[in-house]
Amino acid sequence: MTSINGYPARSGVRAGEVLRLHIATSAPRFRVDFYRWGAAPQHTGHAEWPGRTADPGTFDRDWQWPAYEFSVPPEWRSGVYIAVLSTEPSSCTPPMDSREARILVVVTPAARSDRKILYKIPTFTYHAYNTAGGGSLYSASQVTMQRPGGGVGGPVKGLPDPYDTSSPRQTFAHWDAPFITWMEENGIESDFCTDLDLHEGRHLNDGYRLLMSAGHDEYWSTDTRQTVTAFRDAGGNIANFGANTCWWRVNVAANGAGLSCAKFPPGAPAGADPDSSYGCPDRWWESEPENALLGVSYRNGGGHWEGPRTPLGFTVTDGDHWIFSGTGLKTGDVLGREAALIGYECDGAAYELDAIARPRPTGQDGTPKDFEILGIAQLPSDWNFAAREPAASPRAATFGLYTAAGTVFTAATTDWARLLATDPQVASITRNVITRLS
Incomplete structure (x- = not known):
C-alpha cells in the first residue's frame, strides 16, 4: 500500500516567499495540490516532486523528513490553505479534512493590506x-x-x-x-x-x-x-x-x-x-x-x-x-x-x-x-x-x-x-x- 504524509517547516508563510514542506512517501512521484479555504475550497496551484521515504519519528523530536520548497505566488490571497498530498491523479476535489496526507498552511499578506x-x-x-x-x-x-x-x-x-x-x-x-x-x-x-x-x-x-x-x-x-x-x-x-x-x-x-x-x-x-x-x-x-x-x-x-x-x-x-x-x-x-x-x-x-x-x-x-x-x-x-x-x-x-x-x-x-x-x-x-x- 502506498503511503504519504507531511508537515510544514512552519505553518505561516508570506505570499511571495518560499514554503518548505517535509514529505515522506513510498511512491516514486507525488503531487501536492493547494486549496484556499473559503465559501468553498478554491484550487490555487500544485507541484509535483520525486518521492522519498522516511520513517515516522516521535512526538518530541523533529521528524527530519525530506524537504521540498514551493514558491508561494505573490498574488495568493491571505488565508488558510490545505495542501492535499496524493500519489495518483484525481479528477474531483478531495475532502479537505483528513488524518493523513494533508498539511495546513496559513498564508499571510505579501505587504500591508487595507483589510481591517x-x-x-x-x-x-x-x-x-x-x-x-x-x-x-x-x-x-x-x-x-x-x-x-x-x-x-x-x-x-x-x-x-x-x-x-x-x-x-x-x-x-x-x-x-x-x-x-x-x-x-x-x-x-x-x-x-x-x-x-x-x-x-x-x-x-x-x-x-x-x-x-x-x-x-x-x-x-x-x-x-x-x-x-x-x-x-x-x-x-x-x-x-x-x-x-x-x-x-x-x-x-x-x-x-x-x-x-x-x-x-x-x-x-x-x-x-x-x-x-x-x-x-x-x-x-x-x-x-x-x-x-x-x-x-x-x-x-x-x-x-x-x-x-x-x-x-x-x-x-x-x-x-x-x-x-x-x-x-x-x-x-x-x-x-x-x-x-x-x-x-x-x-x-x-x-x-x-x-x-x-x-x-x-x-x-x-x-x-x-x-x-x-x-x-x-x-x-x-x-x-x-x-x-x-x-x-x-x-x-x-x-x-x-x-x-x-x-x-x-x-x-x-x-x-x-x-x-x-x-x-x-x-x-x-x-x-x-x-x-x-
Whole structure:
C-alpha cells in the first residue's frame, strides 16, 4: 500500500516567499495540490516532486523528513490553505479534512493590506492535541511541531463531538473552517496569521482594527499574550468567538519548532489531574489571570466532554444593547438553548447580582469591573470544573465585552461557530460585533 504524509517547516508563510514542506512517501512521484479555504475550497496551484521515504519519528523530536520548497505566488490571497498530498491523479476535489496526507498552511499578506481584520489560527492548540508520534501535551511536557498534524493531517486526542461527528474537535475543520466559511459567504474580508506569527511580533501592527479567533484557542505563549495586550492598549479591538481561551501557557522553542508546557505542580503524583490541582506552573490564572485581557476564564466556566449535554443557552441580561440589534432578543430571552450553544467548554467571570438582579463582575478574579455581562448560563453540577480561587458566585458561562483603550468581546463558548449557519440570532450578533469593532 502506498503511503504519504507531511508537515510544514512552519505553518505561516508570506505570499511571495518560499514554503518548505517535509514529505515522506513510498511512491516514486507525488503531487501536492493547494486549496484556499473559503465559501468553498478554491484550487490555487500544485507541484509535483520525486518521492522519498522516511520513517515516522516521535512526538518530541523533529521528524527530519525530506524537504521540498514551493514558491508561494505573490498574488495568493491571505488565508488558510490545505495542501492535499496524493500519489495518483484525481479528477474531483478531495475532502479537505483528513488524518493523513494533508498539511495546513496559513498564508499571510505579501505587504500591508487595507483589510481591517486579522484572524488568528490557533496552531499551538492544534499541536497540543496532536498525537502523531505517540504523544501530545496531555501525555508529555514537550512536543515538536515538526511532525504531521497540527490542525489537519494527523491523529488527535479527544472525545468525539455528538453535535458534529464530521471532524475531531481540536482541528481546523471543526470550528475555524465553518467560521471562515460564514465570513466569506457574508462578504467579511480578513487577513490571517498564526499564533507563532504573533509570538514573533508579526502582522498585528499592520493597521488592523480587529483581531479575531474562534473555537478553541487554549494555548498561548507569553510573547503572544504581550503582543495582543499591547494591541488592545493601543486601541485595537479583540473578538474571541470561542472559549477555554489562554488557559495554558506554552514556551516556544527558540527556532519556533517546538512547544513545552509545565502543567503539574512540583511533586505531583502519577496520574494527577492538573485541572483539579493548584500550583500548576504554566496555568495562566495562577500567575497572570487571563481575565485581565479577555474578561473571562475557564475556571469560572466548565466543560462537558462526553456525549450529549443538557441544552443550555445564554439568558439575555440587556436586550437594548447594540450587540442584540436586529436579533429580536429581549431581556430575559434565551439565546441558542435548543442547539446547546453552551459547551463543550465555556468561560465565565466571577459575578454578583446588583439591585435589579442583573449580574455584574466582582473583579476578584481579574475581570475588569466594567465588563458587561450580556448573557449568562449557570452550569449543571455534572459538568467538569477546574480548580479556582474561592468565589461566591456559581460556575456560569458569561458572554459580553468591556472597553479599555480597545474593546474586547468574548462569546465564552467553544460552540459559537457551530451555530453560525443555522441560528440567525447567533449570526446577527456575530455580524454586529465584527461590523462595529472592525
